[in-house]
Amino acid sequence: MDRVFDVAVIGRGIVGLAHALAAARAGKSVIVIDRTARATGASIRNFGFVTVTGQERHEMWPLARRARDIWAEVAPRAGIVIEQTGLALPVRRPAAAAVLEAFLDTEMGEGCRLLTDAQLRALDAETPFTRCEAALVSPHELRVEARDAVPKIAAWLEQSMGVTFAPPATVIGCESGRVITSAGLVRAEAIFVCPGDDLTALFPGVMAEHQVTRCKLQMLRLAAPGYRMARPVMSDLGLARYEGYAALPEAAALVAQLRAEQAELVAAGVHLIAVQSADGSLVVGDSHDYGDAPDPFHHDRIDALILDEFAAVLGAAPPVIERWVGVYAASPRQNWFSREVTSGVHVTAVTCGAGMSTAFAIGERVVGAALNSAIKEIA
Ligand SMILES: Cc1cc2nc3c(=O)[nH]c(=O)nc-3n(C[C@H](O)[C@H](O)[C@H](O)COP(=O)(O)OP(=O)(O)OC[C@H]3O[C@@H](n4cnc5c(N)ncnc54)[C@H](O)[C@@H]3O)c2cc1C
Numbered sequence: 001m002d003r004v005f006d007v008a009v010i011g012r013g014i015v016g017l018a019h020a021l022a023a024a025r026a027g028k029s030v031i032v033i034d035r036t037a038r039a040t041g042a043s044i045r046n047f048g049f050v051t052v053t054g055q056e057r058h059e060m061w062p063l064a065r066r067a068r069d070i071w072a073e074v075a076p077r078a079g080i081v082i083e084q085t086g087l088a089l090p091v092r093r094p095a096a097a098a099v100l101e102a103f104l105d106t107e108m109g110e111g112c113r114l115l116t117d118a119q120l121r122a123l124d125a126e127t128p129f130t131r132c133e134a135a136l137v138s139p140h141e142l143r144v145e146a147r148d149a150v151p152k153i154a155a156w157l158e159q160s161m162g163v164t165f166a167p168p169a170t171v172i173g174c175e176s177g178r179v180i181t182s183a184g185l186v187r188a189e190a191i192f193v194c195p196g197d198d199l200t201a202l203f204p205g206v207m208a209e210h211q212v213t214r215c216k217l218q219m220l221r222l223a224a225p226g227y228r229m230a231r232p233v234m235s236d237l238g239l240a241r242y243e244g245y246a247a248l249p250e251a252a253a254l255v256a257q258l259r260a261e262q263a264e265l266v267a268a269g270v271h272l273i274a275v276q277s278a279d280g281s282l283v284v285g286d287s288h289d290y291g292d293a294p295d296p297f298h299h300d301r302i303d304a305l306i307l308d309e310f311a312a313v314l315g316a317a318p319p320v321i322e323r324w325v326g327v328y329a330a331s332p333r334q335n336w337f338s339r340e341v342t343s344g345v346h347v348t349a350v351t352c353g354a355g356m357s358t359a360f361a362i363g364e365r366v367v368g369a370a371l372n373s374a375i376k377e378i379a
Pocket residue numbers: 010011012013014015016033034035036038039040041042043044045046047048049050051169170171172194195196197198201202217218219286325326327328349350352353354355356357358
């Protein structure tokens with residue numbers, strides 16, 4: 001390409017698109033380069049659940065609040081339907097109710113409520129909740145259909161924000177001002193590499209330094225059950241996984257109880273998220289298997305564990321109509337990072353399962369700082 005862009009973004013997953021949006025809002029000319037013609041990675045395989053409540057308290061929770069607001073601005077402009085809002089988290093154990101009470105006493109509980117079993121049923125009469133000890137209800141979340149939403153963001157960036165999407169090409173190197181691809185050279189003053197879980201193609205040393213590995217998850221779609229869930233649903237197991245709850249001192253007793261009572265689910269990293277799509281079907285998951293090269297196979301036993309937890313919270317599960325695995329970048333060291341690896345070349349990765357919930361805020365922060373530019377309101 002003869003044209004020199006202000007900004008090149010590698011990766012058309014949600015992290016790359018978030019950087020492209022921020023750069024376009026800064027008034028820059030932007031090109032996005034990806035090896036595939038449409039997103040096929042973690043960004044279209046997830047729940048589309050933009051989760052605020054339960055995110056790690058000090059950094060991810062504020063990022064998620066900002067990202068949720070950007071989602072709310074982008075969605076109508078890009079033709080994305082917000083399928084559900086909020087969160088219901090009914091728990092079956094007194095130890096889990098104690099975690100929810102402690103959570104509500106923190107600043108993260110703002111806007112959330114703790115309900116009794118009867119109050120939850122009155123609030124949401126249609127969802128067939130089993131009996132609970134208590135339930136947290138949050139108003140903060142948004143849920144989109146990820147496989148539709150991410151391509152729609154790309155189309156909107158191209159059509160309305162002036163972002164160029166290069167024909168599919170693998171990026172094999174980045175230097176200051178130059179992106180070397182399998183289809184030739186692209187020149188750009190600033191380069192943002194957002195490679196998701198690709199650990200070895202670009203800057204493997206940076207990935208290794210940040211202890212980035214992979215996490216494989218199993219996901220299910222269940223047939224429309226004939227009821228509408230007013231909001232996404234989680235359960236006790238989520239309190240042991242989501243750092244905003246799990247880091248509270250009250251969570252220790254719950255974690256010990258879950259390990260004793262649901263050892264196989266805990267070992268497989270299973271927790272419950274159940275969300276509903278426009279056609280009534282439910283997206284339900286998930287499990288967590290960590291390693292640089294997790295096996296690519298779908299295991300029936302893990303699906304059965306996920307469905308057991310579903311049944312414990314929502315009664316008999318409808319038939320499974322779709323199964324898939326997803327993989328995201330993960331690290332025990334940090335939830336995300338962005339690093340300038342050489343002058344004008346930045347690598348950004350979300351290294352936990354919260355990229356849909358935080359990427360828009362991360363892109364805004366990273367691009368604003370790197371370009372030293374004001375990021376304008378979305379027109
Ligand atoms: C099953 C599952 C459920 C999840 N649920 C949620 C959820 O409910 N809420 C939430 O917030 N998060 C969730 N996540 C996490 C979230 O999906 C990820 O954090 C996020 O999608 C990561 O986005 P990304 O853009 O970094 O990666 P990706 O979507 O994987 O995109 C990376 C892109 O970079 C491209 N690329 C990489 N290297 C090169 C190269 N050298 N040349 C050209 N192109 C390259 C790839 O082709 C790819 O398109 C979930 C993840 C999974 C897998």
